Structures are given as structure tokens and as C-alpha cells.
Amino acid sequence: MKAPAWAGRNYLLLTGATVIANLGSSGALIATAFAVLATGGSATDVGLVAAARTLPLLCFLLIGGAVADRLPRHRVMVAANALSCVSQGLFALLVLAGEPQMWQMALLAALGGTGQAFFAPASEGMVLASVSGDQAGRAFAVFRMGMNGANIGGAALGGALVAAVGPGWVLAIDSAAFALAAALRAFLDVSGVPVRKPGGGVLHDLRDGWREVASRPWLWAVVVQFSIVNAVISAAEAVYGPLVAEQHLGGPGPWGLALAGFGVGTAGGALLMTRFRPRRMLLTGALCVFPLALPSAALAVPLPAAGLTVIMFGTGIAIEVFAVTWMTALHQEIPEEKFSRVSSYDWLGSLAMVPLATALAGPVQDRIGRTAALWGCSALIVLLTAAVLCVPDLRRLTRRTTTAPAAGAPSARPAGATAADTAGAEWPKPGGVARGRRGGGVTGRCSARPEPAGVSPR
Structure with a gap:
């Protein structure tokens, strides 16, 4: 099957690397939990290992964004993949060798989270920069189809392999997947990337990134919105979801079917966005956030498993529409040289309250009841x-068309185009907006990376 004319070498390399990495990581999330349980660990121990990955991710995100705006982003991505490869490889060796200690598993999980903190801001926008501006939305929609398919397939395959050969081998496969993804990203064509000028230090860069965020009401409003939306959905x-499923829906089987319905919906939403190009991008995306309230309401009723699955399917479609419009908006509005540090604030805002929300879910349920908590x-x-819809800038932001092709795309650079316009591993200059989170949730914003457990793609 021939690739579309707009899918150049860099786009195919980036998409292939992300599919491979997500296939491994989705299975590794399952393998990690079962590795902890196999040593006699409890559900609390599983949560502690997951928290050991999330905390460094939160701590180093802002630094990762500043670093990615100072160094070639593809090199930051390769280095982060290499760190994840090593941490997962050592994790696999520990599990296969015998009885790993809790502190060892937590330490290796923390190394993986550190790598993710540097990878995430650097990776934002790489795919959109590898195609021409007028095809950015379609390219990202296709990219997310591959990413979501890898998440679904990786989870299914990972669960089967954990049962067949044990968690250690699944972790080893994840390590190999990171190595292969790093190798593919190392072959990106970055010959047209302009040399970055030294800045005034990391703190200066972080302050500059904050000014970029604070100066755009549509941007900080959505970041604040999703800091709470992601938290309550997580x-x-x-x-709450597993508890409702156990007591009213028939156990983990129907709950797994509902989550699968969400995954299929995300694939459908990505397919829709290959054709749908709304002029008022963020207005369309923001309206598609309303359906994210339906799964919690369905659990509060609770609806039968079939009804919940249908709602989760529709929610998957809606979040993909938001994801693509959000990425397209950032791609258009944020200066290339400041994008990673802006992205790091976006990531931090979206993740910061998730651990607190999941920790408080139980006490809130004890205080007001599960049904009231879900309706809340x-x-x-x-x-x-x-x-958020009351923010005028969000409602008014419209899509602009660009004509300059990105590096790695099949067409040649038009007369007058700059090197930044054709940089395969960098963002084009403003004129043409970006972001998501992968993974295991019923919502989130768009990105190219695997997510920690319980966090959705944005």
C-alpha cells in the first residue's frame, strides 16, 4: 500500500517508532503490576511502584521542556528512549533472575518516569512538523490511529504474554521496543534544522515559557480545565469504575469490554479527523469535551454494561476530535523555539492533580457515597x-492555511521558504496549533508517548 503524498520519510519514521514503543509499553504496564504481585506485593505495592514512575515525571517535566528547547529535540528523544530501554531491561533481568525487591522495582520505575519527562516535551509537534501545514490535522489523525491501535493491541498481547511466559519476558520485549524506537528516531533527517542560540539559562527559559502560556488565555484556560478533568476521570x-463493575455489571469482563469500546471509539474519532477540518478548531474541540461527563454519569446510575460500552465508544470519538484540534491549534500558534517549554507546562498541568484525585477518591466515597462522587x-x-467556552480567544481562534512543506515530505522547498519551515524534527514557525495522552483512560489530550497507568492520552 502506497503512503499518501504528504507522508514523507520523517513522518513514517516517527509514526513507526511510536507504534513500536506503544506496543511494548502498553504490555509493560500490565507486566509491571503482575511482577509486583508475583513477589507477594499487595495492591498498595502496585500503586507505590506506579507512583514511583509518576513523581519523577512531574518533577522533571519543566526541566525537560527547557532542555528540549536548547538541544536538538530528536537527540533528546533518542537519549530518553535509551534510558527507558536500560531501565526496562534491568527490570526484566531482576524479574527473570528471581525475587526483585520493592525498592529496586520502584527505582527502575522512577528511571523510566525520568526518561518520559524529557521525552514528552521534545516529542510534541514532531509529527506535525514532518508534513506541510495544510495537512497537519490529517497527519496527526492518522498518527493517532496508529498510536491508539498500538495501545489496544499492546495491552491485549501483553496480557496474553504475561499469562503465557511471565512478566519478565514482556518487560524485556518493552526494552527491545524502546531500543528499536530510538534507532528509528536517530535516522530522522534534521539537516535543515537551524542551530539554536544559547539562552539565558534554564530558569530564564522556564520563565519565558510561563509568559508564553500566561499570555494566551485559550491556552492556560484549557490547561487548567484538563488539570481537573483528567484528575476526576482518572x-x-x-x-470507582472497577467497584461498580464488580457490584453491578458482572465483574472485570464487562468493564474490560467498556474500556475496549472506548479504544475502538478513539480509532473511529481519528479516522473522522482525517476528513473533518473545522475552521474554528478549539470551539469544536471544547464542545467535544462535554461527552466526557457521560461515563461517570453512566456509572452513577449505573447503566447496564451494553449501555456503558456505547457511551465509552462515543466518548472515544469525542476525545479524538478534541485531541486533533488541540494539536493543530498549538502547532499554529506557538513559536517553534519555545514549543517544548510551553508543552512541559501543558503536561505538568494535565498530570499534577491525578495522583491526588486517585488518592482522595476512596475517602470522598466514604464521606458522600460513590453515586454522589460520580455525579460530582x-x-x-x-x-x-x-x-472554558466563555473565553473569547478560544471561540475565535480559526484555522489558517500554510503552503510551506516540512522536511521529509516528498515535495521540494518552495522559493523563499526558510530552513525552519522544512525542519523535519522541529516545529514550523507560527502560522499554521498541538497535544494528547495515551493510554488507559477515558479522556486526555493528544501526544505521541505512552502514558503512566491511569492517565489518558491528550
């Missing part, structure tokens, strides 16, 4: 989305 999915989750999503 609480509903990770804590839905109400917060609706109220926050309505508030």
Missing part, C-alpha cells in the same frame, strides 16, 4: 467546559 476510571465528577467536567 479517579472514576481507576477507583460529571458536574465538574460540564461546569469547567462551560467556563
Whole structure:
């Protein structure tokens, strides 16, 4: 099958690397939990190892964004993949060799989270920069189809392999997947990337990134919105959902079917966005956040498993529409040389409250009841989305067309185009917006990376 004319060498390399990495990482999330349980660990121990990965991710995200704006981003990505390869390889050796200690597993999980903190800001926008501006939305939609397919397939394959050969071998496969992804990213064509000028230090860069965020009401409003939206959805999915399924839906089977429905919906939404190009991008995307309130409401009723699955399917479609419009908006509006540090604030805002929300889910349920807590989750999503729609800049932001092709695309650079316009591993200059989170949730924003457990793609 021939690739589309807009899918150049860099786009294919980036997409292939992400599919390979997500196939391994989705299975590794399952393998890690079962590796902890196999040593006699409890559910609390599983949570502690997951937290050991999330905390360094939160701590180093801002630094990772500043570093990615100072160094060639493809090199930061390769180095981060290499660190993840080593950490998962050592994790696999420990599990295969016998009885790993909890502190060893937590330390290696923390190394993986550190790598992710540097990889995530550097990776943002790489795919969109590898195609021409007028094809950016379609390219990212196709990219997310591959990413979501890898997440679904990787989880299914990983679960089967954990049962067949044990978690150690699945972790080893994840290590190999990171190595292969790093090798593919090392072959990106970055010959047209301009040399970055030294800045005034990391703190200066972070302050500059904050000014970029604060100066755009549409940007910081959505970051604040999703800091709470991601948190309450993670609480509903990770804590309340399994409890409702156990007591009312028939156990983990129907709950797994509902989550699978969400995954299929994300694939459908990505397919839709290969054709749908709304002029008012963020207005369309923000309206598609309202359906994210439906799964919590369905669990509060609770609806039968079939009804919940249909709602999760529709939610998957809606979040993909938001994801693509958000990425397209950032790609258009954020200066290339400042994108990674802006992206790091976006990531930090979206992840920061998730651990707190999941930790408080149980006490909140004990205080007001599970049904009230679930209705509260839905109400917060609706109220926050309505508030964001009151931001004039968000409603007015419109898609602009660009004609300069990106590096790695089949067409030649037009007369007058700059090196930045054709840089295969960098963002084009403003004129043409970006972001997501992968993984295991019922919502989130768009990105090219695997997510920590319980966090969705943005």
C-alpha cells in the first residue's frame, strides 16, 4: 500500500517508532503490576511502584521542556528512549533472575518516569512538523490511529504474554521496543534544522515559557480545565469504575469490554479527523469535551454494561476530535523555539492533580457515597467546559492555511521558504496549533508517548 503524498520519510519514521514503543509499553504496564504481585506485593505495592514512575515525571517535566528547547529535540528523544530501554531491561533481568525487591522495582520505575519527562516535551509537534501545514490535522489523525491501535493491541498481547511466559519476558520485549524506537528516531533527517542560540539559562527559559502560556488565555484556560478533568476521570476510571463493575455489571469482563469500546471509539474519532477540518478548531474541540461527563454519569446510575460500552465508544470519538484540534491549534500558534517549554507546562498541568484525585477518591466515597462522587465528577467536567467556552480567544481562534512543506515530505522547498519551515524534527514557525495522552483512560489530550497507568492520552 502506497503512503499518501504528504507522508514523507520523517513522518513514517516517527509514526513507526511510536507504534513500536506503544506496543511494548502498553504490555509493560500490565507486566509491571503482575511482577509486583508475583513477589507477594499487595495492591498498595502496585500503586507505590506506579507512583514511583509518576513523581519523577512531574518533577522533571519543566526541566525537560527547557532542555528540549536548547538541544536538538530528536537527540533528546533518542537519549530518553535509551534510558527507558536500560531501565526496562534491568527490570526484566531482576524479574527473570528471581525475587526483585520493592525498592529496586520502584527505582527502575522512577528511571523510566525520568526518561518520559524529557521525552514528552521534545516529542510534541514532531509529527506535525514532518508534513506541510495544510495537512497537519490529517497527519496527526492518522498518527493517532496508529498510536491508539498500538495501545489496544499492546495491552491485549501483553496480557496474553504475561499469562503465557511471565512478566519478565514482556518487560524485556518493552526494552527491545524502546531500543528499536530510538534507532528509528536517530535516522530522522534534521539537516535543515537551524542551530539554536544559547539562552539565558534554564530558569530564564522556564520563565519565558510561563509568559508564553500566561499570555494566551485559550491556552492556560484549557490547561487548567484538563488539570481537573483528567484528575476526576482518572479517579472514576481507576477507583470507582472497577467497584461498580464488580457490584453491578458482572465483574472485570464487562468493564474490560467498556474500556475496549472506548479504544475502538478513539480509532473511529481519528479516522473522522482525517476528513473533518473545522475552521474554528478549539470551539469544536471544547464542545467535544462535554461527552466526557457521560461515563461517570453512566456509572452513577449505573447503566447496564451494553449501555456503558456505547457511551465509552462515543466518548472515544469525542476525545479524538478534541485531541486533533488541540494539536493543530498549538502547532499554529506557538513559536517553534519555545514549543517544548510551553508543552512541559501543558503536561505538568494535565498530570499534577491525578495522583491526588486517585488518592482522595476512596475517602470522598466514604464521606458522600460513590453515586454522589460520580455525579460530582460529571458536574465538574460540564461546569469547567462551560467556563472554558466563555473565553473569547478560544471561540475565535480559526484555522489558517500554510503552503510551506516540512522536511521529509516528498515535495521540494518552495522559493523563499526558510530552513525552519522544512525542519523535519522541529516545529514550523507560527502560522499554521498541538497535544494528547495515551493510554488507559477515558479522556486526555493528544501526544505521541505512552502514558503512566491511569492517565489518558491528550
